[in-house]
């Protein structure tokens with residue numbers, strides 16, 4: 257059978273009401289097949305009031321009417337302004353009235369067919385519905401014959417309305433549902449209290465009542481979570497089965513020698529993480545471990561331990577960071593510990609060219625360097641290693657779960673250690689990083705004083721500035737962070753990625769504020785500017801000057817969010833703090849509180865939305881990154897929290913990682929069991945799952961074993 261023929265058996269075109277035009281419109285919604293259409297789930301289910309003819313409606317009735325728009329009028333001068341539509345059906349006329357209805361001008365026009373629902377009221381001897389809900393209807397008769405409960409509301413476009421989609425699905429539903437295969441046996445479904453997949457799809461698209469919707473949703477959510485976890489489980493297994501890594505053991509003498517590099521006692525969390533890493537690296541299965549911990553928790557130290565273990569086995573280590581600044585920062589902190597060591601290390605820079613570059617690469621390929629630090633882009637490109645046994649990846653707050661295992665190496669698979677400074681609630685991390693083992697560094701090294709965080713109201717700014725002057729006079733340094741570089745109202749807030757929409761506000765710009773602070777506020781101090789649009793050399797110079805205390809106050813944008821480590825900087829002022837997301841605020845605050853002196857974080861700005869207020873309140877309340885991550889998750893929801901494309905997980909249509917957590921745990925347990933029992937999904941009864949999995953993950957490399 258040619259691929260074409262195969263496709264036509266599953267083709268939308270054969271459904272009633274779907275012509276070439278609609279095939280195109282569906283394609284825009286990502287719907288290409290009957291299966292896709294069945295999984296094109298309603299966004300919600302509308303429970304509308306009963307259907308009425310206009311002649312039957314009475315004051316105080318809650319009604320739905322199916323009507324044609326006769327005339328419309330917008331009156332801007334009435335108080336409040338109003339939009340009015342006179343509508344009719346075969347039995348009479350009535351009026352729909354929307355206060356503040358300006359947005360409806362051009363949306364509701366004469367001749368249009370509408371369903372409108374709301375409460376009927378009396379006005380000057382006539383009946384009307386005030387502020388009705390409404391939707392466009394393509395076929396009033398069809399609409400009036402629908403049942404008056406649980407109408408699915410599909411994500412729709414102007415050309416393909418929810419009602420049109422519903423009609424297509426309803427018309428061919430029997431034919432469509434017949435193609436659906438059950439994925440689990442009866443015993444399994446019963447013990448999990450799940451309804452059959454066919455029933456679930458039927459009840460979700462055509463519910464008779466609310467309980468049906470709930471039962472349907474539970475089954476469909478389970479299937480989604482199961483596939484996600486199965487994908488993770490198989491990936492984890494395949495990585496372990498396929499690859500062979502070098503086993504590197506540790507003994508007491510070696511451990512002592514490595515620990516001697518650190519001028520302090522390791523924290524318990526660090527010791528635990530190191531023990532877990534040592535156990536992993538002692539295996540010939542490559543390690544896939546995520547070390548998560550707040551900024552400053554001491555992850556670098558843990559990674560360096562792992563690196564030194566590899567080096568002492570005469571192996572190479574690559575340390576990768578997302579940016580050049582961060583790579584440099586890592587290199588510097590490693591240098592701090594290795595000052596008297598014979599370990600050969602190098603910072604590979606992007607600017608390196610020509611003969612120098614060729615030489616350096618040759619030395620790396622030759623095994624002349626033990627530890628190679630650089631950006632991800634650089635190290636993954638064309639570097640050849642001699643004996644690469646460990647790759648350390650600092651992901652900061654990106655979750656590149658899928659693109660990890662791509663570094664070139666001869667025949668041995670390297671061990672992987674990934675560090676992330678975005679604390680994720682552990683339970684959740686376990687389930688979404690299902691293919692990684694996780695070590696958590698929760699407690700900060702001793703001797704740190706918790707940062708004091710305060711909201712500064714506009715009338716307290718002078719007080720705050722005087723306080724800062726006092727601190728700097730005593731020898732401290734300060735950061736001032738602004739949401740933008742320039743005061744250009746047209747400029748997008750490109751640097752703020754996760755603050756929500758807010759009304760216009762004065763957004764202070766770093767460049768202008770730098771001048772103002774230096775001239776008018778702190779003429780006696782050295783105030784410098786750092787922002788992302790500066791070139792690399794200037795940036796580095798400024799950072800060096802700040803580190804060496806030639807600069808008292810560093811005015812900046814979020815470019816300092818990551819990687820800057822200046823223990824003497826104890827003050828962080830965040831202007832327009834309400835414009836930043838919680839994760840970002842926390843990262844910024846992580847720049848201070850790194851030494852033994854008391855640090856202060858001052859949040860300037862008034863919150864214009866309840867969400868912004870919530871964020872600032874959380875900041876004042878706690879410094880615990882895990883608590884903050886949990887709050888952030890609550891405020892923003894998981895979709896935004898994890899970003900969409902970043903985490904590399906399949907999109908969840910009905911399931912929620914938070915609300916369906918119990919179900920997630922259940923699905924995870926079963927999925928991992930299946931991956932153990934049937935790692936290649938060869939068993940006959942697992943074929944429907946295998947098909948669904950391939951459909952979901954596509955030709956993802958990691959699933960090659962079952963593909």
Ligand code: ADP
Nearest residue numbers: 520521522523550551552553554555556557701
């Ligand atoms: P992270 O990588 O998690 O942001 P680092 O490893 O860079 O944290 O550590 C932050 C700071 O704390 C560094 O200056 C480091 O030298 C110091 N540090 C790390 N571990 C300890 C410890 N056990 N005791 C004292 N200081 C520590």
Ligand code: MG
Nearest residue numbers: 551552555556
């Ligand atoms: Mg670090």
